[in-house]
Each structure stands twice: as C-alpha cells, then as structure tokens.
Amino acid sequence: MRYVTRRSKFSIVEADADQMSEHYAKTLSPAKVEPLRLGDRISVEDKHYAAGRFSIWSGKCHSGMKVAFSERPDAYAFYLPVSGAMEIAAGRTQLLSTPGTGVVGDISRFEKLTLHADRSHIGVAFDKAAMVSHLSELLDFPVLDRIDLFTTIGTNSGIGARVASVATFLWNCLEAEDGDNVPPAAIERLFEAMVIMILESVPHNYTSRLKRSASPAMPRNLKRAIEYMVAHMSQPLTVSDIAREAGTSVRSLQTAFQQFKETTPLTYLRQMRLDGVRKALSDGANSLPIAEVARNWGFSHLGRFSAVYYNAFGETPSETVKLHCGKAGSTTRRRTEN
Incomplete structure (x- = not known):
C-alpha cells in the first residue's frame, strides 16, 4: 500500500472564542475554545502532517487559550515543548509541560488543555490501533485492554531525549525541500520506532509484562x-x-x-x-x-x-x-x- 503524507497549515490572528471553536470543529476535532482571560482575542499558528496511522504537527499559541474537546480522538500523543507552558487535565490528574518536560498520553482521556501565552511545541499522534498492534507484537500476546498511558517525560536526558530527537528528526524530514524529501516508507518506520521506544520506556499498565524475560519468538x-x-x-x-x-x-x-x-x-x-x-x-x-x-x-x-x-x-x-x-x-x- 502506498504511504501518503498530507500537509495542512493555518494561522489565525485576533480571533474570538466562537471563531476558534468553529475552526477546530472544521479542521481538528469539535471543541470549545476560550481565551485565558474573558474578552481576550486568540492568535495561533499550526502546521500539520498526516501520514497513515500517524501525524505530527508544530503548534504555536501566541495569546494563550483553553481547549475542551467534545469528541476526543482515539489516539496517543507525545508533546515536545519548545517554549511556554501547557497543562493537560484528565479527571483528577493534571500534567504540566514546559521546556524540558514532555507529555505522553492517551488523548481520549484529555478533558482540557490550557495553553499559556507563547506556548509552542511539536506534537506526534499515534492511532490507537497502531499502538495496540505494536504492543501485541512486543508481548507476543493480543492486547485487549486499554493502554493506560498518561505521564510526563524529561526530554533533556535519557530515553526522553532520544524520543525527542526522533520527533525532531521526523519533523525536519517532513519540512525538507521537495528535492531532499525522505522516502515515505522511511517516515513510517520512524513513527513506528517512536511507538516502540515509548511502549518500552514510558511506564504504563503493560510495563511489568514487557520487563519479564522474553520468551522465544512465536512462529x-x-x-x-x-x-x-x-x-x-x-x-x-x-x-x-x-x-x-x-x-x-x-x-x-x-x-x-x-x-x-x-x-x-x-x-x-x-x-x-x-x-x-x-x-x-x-x-x-x-x-x-x-x-x-x-x-x-x-x-x-x-x-x-x-x-x-x-x-x-x-x-x-x-x-x-x-x-x-x-x-x-x-x-x-x-x-x-x-
């Protein structure tokens, strides 16, 4: 099957909350968007690449805003902060992402995102089916339950830095001039490498099974x-x-x-x-x-x-x-x- 990459880009300056909510409903996912302070205008930029079961984007929020999704994607995401702060609320748990601290999580659990002024990040999303498929292969066992993944990860050292490096490399590959494009199959493998790195290194409800002695590969x-x-x-x-x-x-x-x-x-x-x-x-x-x-x-x-x-x-x-x-x-x- 041919692997196709789609690109989209938008920039919105001085929009009100209703305009932003309408824009999100048309381009990303139905959501209620509000400014951080009542009456403020909202300014954002976003460039997005969708590639099969994966996607990656660079987002900038100059003004700050709150986003509450009414229909949350059934996917997982890694946020690599570049500047500013973002808070993600899921039930009683709230994670804070600032430069040096990324977030890995199940987007379907996200209730509210609060992006503060001058927040920018690279985001990478993995379809749930892709995560489950790779985890099933790693375990040699069909995964029937949800992968409970919602945590912060340091991006300046250790495995977090390596995951961040792959995300940055992926973005640079997709942003390359037409004559320097990386083959689509290679892009797909980079996304898959990130999935495996996250599953094997970031704590979740299947971590203990992954750490057990590996059995011989199943026929x-x-x-x-x-x-x-x-x-x-x-x-x-x-x-x-x-x-x-x-x-x-x-x-x-x-x-x-x-x-x-x-x-x-x-x-x-x-x-x-x-x-x-x-x-x-x-x-x-x-x-x-x-x-x-x-x-x-x-x-x-x-x-x-x-x-x-x-x-x-x-x-x-x-x-x-x-x-x-x-x-x-x-x-x-x-x-x-x-």
Whole structure:
C-alpha cells in the first residue's frame, strides 16, 4: 500500500472564542475554545502532517487559550515543548509541560488543555490501533485492554531525549525541500520506532509484562492463529477453522500452542473471551445485559458460560457487575439481568 503524507497549515490572528471553536470543529476535532482571560482575542499558528496511522504537527499559541474537546480522538500523543507552558487535565490528574518536560498520553482521556501565552511545541499522534498492534507484537500476546498511558517525560536526558530527537528528526524530514524529501516508507518506520521506544520506556499498565524475560519468538502460524481468534471472537470457531486460517495443520497448531502458550488452542480462545467479558462487565459505562455481553464474546450457551466464568474468576458475572459498578441504579439492574 502506498504511504501518503498530507500537509495542512493555518494561522489565525485576533480571533474570538466562537471563531476558534468553529475552526477546530472544521479542521481538528469539535471543541470549545476560550481565551485565558474573558474578552481576550486568540492568535495561533499550526502546521500539520498526516501520514497513515500517524501525524505530527508544530503548534504555536501566541495569546494563550483553553481547549475542551467534545469528541476526543482515539489516539496517543507525545508533546515536545519548545517554549511556554501547557497543562493537560484528565479527571483528577493534571500534567504540566514546559521546556524540558514532555507529555505522553492517551488523548481520549484529555478533558482540557490550557495553553499559556507563547506556548509552542511539536506534537506526534499515534492511532490507537497502531499502538495496540505494536504492543501485541512486543508481548507476543493480543492486547485487549486499554493502554493506560498518561505521564510526563524529561526530554533533556535519557530515553526522553532520544524520543525527542526522533520527533525532531521526523519533523525536519517532513519540512525538507521537495528535492531532499525522505522516502515515505522511511517516515513510517520512524513513527513506528517512536511507538516502540515509548511502549518500552514510558511506564504504563503493560510495563511489568514487557520487563519479564522474553520468551522465544512465536512462529508465524501461531501469530496468525491468535490474530484470527481476536478478529472472529464472537463467532463459533473450531480448531480446524483456526488451523486453516493460520495456514497449518491441526496437529502443528496444537503443538505450537502447547509449546509457546502451555495450553490448547480452544482453551486459549476461551480465556481471551472470558477476559473480554470480565472487562466489559467491569466497565461502568456498559449498559448491556450480561447475556448480551456474553454472546458478543462468543458464548452462546449461557448456563455453561456462567459455570466457566465462575471457575475462572471465583465469582459469578452478576457479582462482577455489583463489585465494580455498585448495587444501585437502573443501569446496573439492567446489566445484571441474565
């Protein structure tokens, strides 16, 4: 597939809050933009490159402003500050970025960005699917949960400085004159290198797994089998189906699972499904009944599902809902219906 880079650029001087909010809705993401002081005008500049599952931009806010996104992208970002300060609020957590202190985080968690006067930075965004894909490869295990990533990182030394160097090099490559352009495939590899550096060096909820002793690399047919399972989780699957899609025999597939996962293909699939159900039932935002959640994850026989769920987690599905989401409320009552 050809790798295409798109470029956009804008400069807005002395705009009011409504004009800026309208501009963000048209060019970036729906957001409410406000000046730092009531009645002030807003002046910003931005140059942006989008390349497949990645993007990079250079932003300057001369006046200072507050930005609250109403639709937050499902992506991760690295902010490399050049000047000024920016605060990012996510729930009760607030991070401050100033020169020498970058931010790495899940943009879908960002509630409000406060850019102070003369703030400028280089930002790099990575699509969630790209992050999950690379983490799955590093772990040799399908990542089903969110990557909990929201922290500051020093950019003057250590790994932070190296990540910052890649971001700066990427920007310089894309800003080069036409005759000096870096091949698009090389640009893509640089973005991917940043993803891997961040996943392996910045703390998140999978860090402890990454630090464990690496197991031998899984054979390609085993990876294909797991990818097929993940993509068809809700459908009835047999060992023959999985082996066929993985391009191997049933016997070879069973041997590979026993050697690298210490289990059988169908037991591995069932555990992934159970983990998926438990994650969904533990999510306070989920309003689906237990039966529907179970069906979405491939369990068609609800009586048998309840038994294997209890054996796996030591509690019934209803107890999981009550434990994580409380006993009161109509939403919880709907979800605990079997």
